[in-house]
Amino acid sequence: MSPSLPAVIGAEALAAFDTPGPVARGLTSTAYTSEAFFALENERLFPGSWVFAGFAHELARPGDAMPVSVAGKPLLLVRDTGGRIRAFHNVCRHRCLKLIDAPCNVGRAIRCPYHSWTYGLDGSLRLTPYFGGRDPRAAPPGFDRAEHGLATVRSATWHDWIFVNPDGAAPPFEDFTAPLERRLDGFDLAGLHHLATIDFGAVAANWKLLMENFIEPYHVQFVHSTTTEQPLADHYTVNDAGCLGCAIDVSGEATRDDTLSVSARYLTLFPNFVFGYYVPDQVGVQIVLPLAPDRTIQRRAIYSVGPEPASAGQTERLVRLWREVHREDHAMCERLQQGRASEVAAGGGVLSPIWEDSVRTFQGLVVGSLR
Numbered sequence: 279m280s281p282s283l284p285a286v287i288g289a290e291a292l293a294a295f296d297t298p299g300p301v302a303r304g305l306t307s308t309a310y311t312s313e314a315f316f317a318l319e320n321e322r323l324f325p326g327s328w329v330f331a332g333f334a335h336e337l338a339r340p341g342d343a344m345p346v347s348v349a350g351k352p353l354l355l356v357r358d359t360g361g362r363i364r365a366f367h368n369v370c371r372h373r374c375l376k377l378i379d380a381p382c383n384v385g386r387a388i389r390c391p392y393h394s395w396t397y398g399l400d401g402s403l404r405l406t407p408y409f410g411g412r413d414p415r416a417a418p419p420g421f422d423r424a425e426h427g428l429a430t431v432r433s434a435t436w437h438d439w440i441f442v443n444p445d446g447a448a449p450p451f452e453d454f455t456a457p458l459e460r461r462l463d464g465f466d467l468a469g470l471h472h473l474a475t476i477d478f479g480a481v482a483a484n485w486k487l488l489m490e491n492f493i494e495p496y497h498v499q500f501v502h503s504t505t506t507e508q509p510l511a512d513h514y515t516v517n518d519a520g521c522l523g524c525a526i527d528v529s530g531e532a533t534r535d536d537t538l539s540v541s542a543r544y545l546t547l548f549p550n551f552v553f554g555y556y557v558p559d560q561v562g563v564q565i566v567l568p569l570a571p572d573r574t575i576q577r578r579a580i581y582s583v584g585p586e587p588a589s590a591g592q593t594e595r596l597v598r599l600w601r602e603v604h605r606e607d608h609a610m611c612e613r614l615q616q617g618r619a620s621e622v623a624a625g626g627g628v629l630s631p632i633w634e635d636s637v638r639t640f641q642g643l644v645v646g647s648l649r
Contacts, residue, residue, distance in 0.1 A: 301629065302629045306626045327443065331346045436451070439551070493524065525545075528541045
């Protein structure tokens, strides 16, 4: 049995986090550095959530397959012959070998490289060669292939974004996305064109720091002074039930194409879906997948919206801009991680009631999921 949250985080630190006041305390450093806290997240937070796990455009053809790690478990995303994206535990039902270890196209079947057990793209077990003896088609008495297909994981695809719910008990997917859709003010996502994906690899910071950085606008005018023209005074936070982030309404049009100077919505769905809409025709979506307490995979897909995709020149400029913006953010998030090695960070720091109220809500959702 896993230890309780107070045992992992410390009863005193948890009480300080829970204590109301004019200025709220943040989460103690243990929440960002502890292997035990990370294990508790993998046991209690991610399995019961709709976790953003991949991009549909990367599984374009039937048979395209991609391994992902969610809650520390190996999962497999695959597009079947009917065009549907399915999710399975990435484990052969024979000796539990990890089936797929790199993105690939498996053709019409998923074959285990160890003993050649073979599964259809729907997960059904098709072949178990020699499992019952010298005859390649023989099966042991009483063995039913129908009962030994790949273990299915509940999943949903929304536009270009694939979500999984490992324990199958999350609320209906439509309820999960509804708060974000309401914040888009009727903006139609049907005309999305994928332009580019930037792979940042593993960032040396806890996944929560990357999420919190996106949610709050407080840092923008200081960290992004050369890449954005979005004054802090024009920002406001988004602290809705089910949708956290911030937004800005800018009067006039962008004056430069190498900075971000437009109205925007920076929205998240708990725990790890990151969505940016930049008026009038740009969308950015980030995948944030934790690897360890201090390492997180991050990738950003860039989209244009409209009848035609953005030009190659526009795409190149956007990639340059977002590489630089993320470079600035990653430098801060990695230093936030490093700062948590100090005993000073045990107190959790403090959060602005004006600019970081949505960060506080995010942290409350983390704690609530682990209690």
